[in-house]
Amino acid sequence: MPPAENQPTLTAYEQLTAKQKAFVDALCLEPNISHTKAAERAGYAKKSAFVEGSRLLRNAKVRKALGEQLKGVAPTSEEIAVRWDRVSRATLEDFYTTEEYEEPTTELRPLLEKIADLSYQIDFEERVATRQELEEDQLEKHRYRQQQRRNEVIRLEVELEMNPAATYEVPGPPAKKQRLQLDLVKAQKAGVLDLAKAIKPTQFGLGIELRDPDAALDKLARMSGAYEKDNEQSRAVAVINAKVEVISSGVPIARSEQEAAAHV
Structure with missing residues (x-):
């Protein structure tokens, strides 16, 4: 029975179960979280969290709800490309200066x-x-x-x-002699401080650990549909790579002209 004309349509997120909502919330709050960990936080048992997390990510309603929740938050494919470009170009030279x-x-x-x-x-x-x-x-x-x-x-x-x-x-x-000194002012001016995950003391002075956003960016890209074109291509390749079987007719394959003539 169709909903009443004045009854509001539920969003994909609102149609989810409590555990499914908790799974979506975990992914949205922490983009770097694994689907296994997100499933655990949603209340699934630790021993089955990997399987349940994988199943939820394949669920059409869950994926649609993720898209709704991340709308306006998830980067576009162009923004992701720019971010990847910045990460690939970032080096320690952005954070250090040479001191004599x-x-x-x-x-x-x-x-x-x-x-x-x-x-x-x-x-x-x-x-x-x-x-x-x-x-x-x-x-x-x-x-x-x-x-x-x-x-x-x-x-x-x-x-x-x-x-x-x-x-x-x-x-x-x-x-x-020369040595490298951590220069946060230089990094700030270069606009790359956001790529620093941690600044820690080492035996040689302060050291920096660069952020690795690949997992989060990859997940956000998939959630925002940036890979849909690739998915379509993958499905096309799957059809092309269909298994080919040769069905025997019962007649052996001739190895010479004499054998071929003998079967005529």
Whole structure:
């Protein structure tokens, strides 16, 4: 019996069962959610959620309801293409700048040079002390430091006797290097901050994890009908690829002209 003339027509969403509505709601609220997870949130048992989710996605009413709910929200095929293009072109260069810095270095010098430097310092400090008229406590400290230097010279001389090729490290000229620094201002100006999924500290400083919207975009594209043309082509291919069977007539296939003549 047709509905009364003044009775409002129910939308596809309103015609769904409670569980079907919950399934649609889960997909609309979180586009990246899997159909299995959406089925679980709709109240289906975990062990059957995969099968139920797949079945619901093939349900014509559910698909129509999804289209209704996503109307004005789901991107058009052109918008999806633009988004995919942005994702495919996004690189870490959009988020980082190159920074130059100096890294300290060391170089090896002959141990004999260190002995010579210490000997020079001992002689220099001794000459200074004789001219300064040091107080008794100051003189005591001077003697203590000088004795430490002489002891160090003795240790180095013994080491050099045991190893004439001995060396020691001294600061070298700083090495100029480059490193990448996360630059959120640059990313904001480039309009690519929305592609950043997370910014996390790493052992090398702040790092960035790029967003991967492929699953959500693919699902939204299917829901908005962007793949309908592809679906039609797939159905056409299925017809063309129909199975071909050869039905035997009972007469064996001739392998030569003589055999063919024998069957005539």
